Amino acid sequence: MNDILEQAQVVSFDDTKKAFSGKDDKQLNKTSWLFKLMGNPRLVNIGSKLTLFAIKIGLPIGSVIKATIFKQFCGGENLDESKKVVEELQKSKIGSILDYSVEGEESEEDFTKTKEEIIRIIQLAKNNPAIPYTCLKVTGIAPFALLEKVNSGAKLTEEEQAEFAKAKSRLNDICYNSFVSKVPIYIDAEHSWIQEAIDRMAEEMMRTYNKEKAIVLTTLQMYRWDRLDYLKSLIAIARKEKFLIGIKLVRGAYLEKENKRALEMGYKSPIQTSKENTDIAFDKGITICLENIDIITLCAGTHNEASSMFVINEMKRLKIPNNHPNIYFSQLFGMSDHITYNLADAGYNVTKYLPYGPVKSVIPYLIRRAQENTAIAGQMSRELKLITEEVHRREEQKLLK
Numbered sequence: 132m133n134d135i136l137e138q139a140q141v142v143s144f145d146d147t148k149k150a151f152s153g154k155d156d157k158q159l160n161k162t163s164w165l166f167k168l169m170g171n172p173r174l175v176n177i178g179s180k181l182t183l184f185a186i187k188i189g190l191p192i193g194s195v196i197k198a199t200i201f202k203q204f205c206g207g208e209n210l211d212e213s214k215k216v217v218e219e220l221q222k223s224k225i226g227s228i229l230d231y232s233v234e235g236e237e238s239e240e241d242f243t244k245t246k247e248e249i250i251r252i253i254q255l256a257k258n259n260p261a262i263p264y265t266c267l268k269v270t271g272i273a274p275f276a277l278l279e280k281v282n283s284g285a286k287l288t289e290e291e292q293a294e295f296a297k298a299k300s301r302l303n304d305i306c307y308n309s310f311v312s313k314v315p316i317y318i319d320a321e322h323s324w325i326q327e328a329i330d331r332m333a334e335e336m337m338r339t340y341n342k343e344k345a346i347v348l349t350t351l352q353m354y355r356w357d358r359l360d361y362l363k364s365l366i367a368i369a370r371k372e373k374f375l376i377g378i379k380l381v382r383g384a385y386l387e388k389e390n391k392r393a394l395e396m397g398y399k400s401p402i403q404t405s406k407e408n409t410d411i412a413f414d415k416g417i418t419i420c421l422e423n424i425d426i427i428t429l430c431a432g433t434h435n436e437a438s439s440m441f442v443i444n445e446m447k448r449l450k451i452p453n454n455h456p457n458i459y460f461s462q463l464f465g466m467s468d469h470i471t472y473n474l475a476d477a478g479y480n481v482t483k484y485l486p487y488g489p490v491k492s493v494i495p496y497l498i499r500r501a502q503e504n505t506a507i508a509g510q511m512s513r514e515l516k517l518i519t520e521e522v523h524r525r526e527e528q529k530l531l532k
């Protein structure tokens with residue numbers, strides 16, 4: 132027991148030596164240069180628009196993007212290319228969640244292709260501790276407009292019913308493969324106006340496949356004020372019906388769109404009234420999951436240091452060992468290495484979401500990452516501050532030699 136307490140106390144997210152141990156000097160300098168560029172909001176704004184325009188008119192800018200921002204945030208253009216990054220992360224005891232990040236697909240053919248690609252990831256992950264989980268977005272295998280109609284409760288036409296049955300069957304094929312291969316899968320959370328439909332599909336899959344192990348995990352966005360109640364009701368259902376639940380807790384990625392739509396359409400926003408309330412709900416969600424760890428597998432999907440430390444302290448309070456198989460931390464590849472690497476070094480289970488796909492298809496994802504890392508009110512981002520500290524630390528080390 133003392134071991135657990137001691138290890139929990141020594142985790143520090145300020146240890147830049149550990150945080151950037153995966154990068155040599157050249158890689159670190161390149162990352163520093165990139166984060167400095169992204170720190171300029173005007174540049175990010177203009178760059179995003181120019182990139183989208185260049186792609187639209189067919190300018191060959193793919194190689195420039197691939198060597199810079201793509202390399203920072205993505206594993207590769209395909210599974211094979213991404214394997215190298217998976218191996219590198221594994222050397223630091225960090226697992227990968229390969230995320231086939233192609234967005235905006237709408238045809239039946241595209242949905243089938245995505246399903247097949249996810250099944251390929253599951254095959255690669257089978258018996259491979261470097262890839263402990265996989266993930267999917269339901270909008271990658273089902274039409275958004277159809278999910279929206281299902282969500283609204285409106286009656287589907289016969290054609291739509293058939294289309295929805297096909298989408299559910301694609302989801303079932305993926306989850307069945309996860310079950311047979313013993314590779315759990317996260318179902319990502321999306322916009323609130325399709326999320327109820329996704330929740331029902333995820334619940335059905337958990338009921339079917341989570342009898343002995345949490346194979347299917349759903350995602351709860353704690354920026355929604357109704358999610359704590361949902362979490363409690365899910366726990367009650369699972370206890371009653373005797374299945375296990377998998378929960379990825381996140382804050383939520385669609386804040387502006389959610390508030391804008393609610394305002395435009397005149398309904399109460401599903402979003403918490405302040406960031407502070409989101410933070411409180413996130414931490415409450417963590418406590419509830421840890422207190423029900425006998426039936427829950429939890430992933431804390433966050434870049435927030437206080438929340439990550441909160442999980443550590445709650446585990447300590449509840450006397451849960453660092454490497455409990457039901458508890459994972461996860462960050463996006465290319466971000467918050469100071470959290471990921473320091474947690475892995477302290478013996479916690481940690482993974483990186485590792486997106487991959489053709490450069491052109493992951494542009495929207497890359498633009499979101501660039502916007503997220505832009506300086507707020509001229510401040511240097513936490514990421515850049517730590518990278519700069521590590522560059523200086525290495526320079527000093529060299530001088531001392």
Ligand SMILES: Cc1cc2nc3c(=O)[nH]c(=O)nc-3n(C[C@H](O)[C@H](O)[C@H](O)COP(=O)(O)OP(=O)(O)OC[C@H]3O[C@@H](n4cnc5c(N)ncnc54)[C@H](O)[C@@H]3O)c2cc1C
Pocket residue numbers: 318319320321350352354381382383384385386402403404405406407409432433434435461462463484
């Ligand atoms: C591994 C992983 C998986 C993820 N999967 C998903 C997913 O499936 N679905 C999804 O939607 N997102 C997902 N995300 C993104 C996540 O929801 C957050 O957008 C992102 O991680 C930033 O939140 P944070 O906890 O890291 O930290 P912070 O920087 O502390 O929090 C920022 C977040 O706080 C919330 N927030 C900010 N301002 C306000 C405000 N005024 N009022 C209320 N809330 C506010 C927003 O959610 C914002 O994104 C994932 C993130 C990770 C790391």
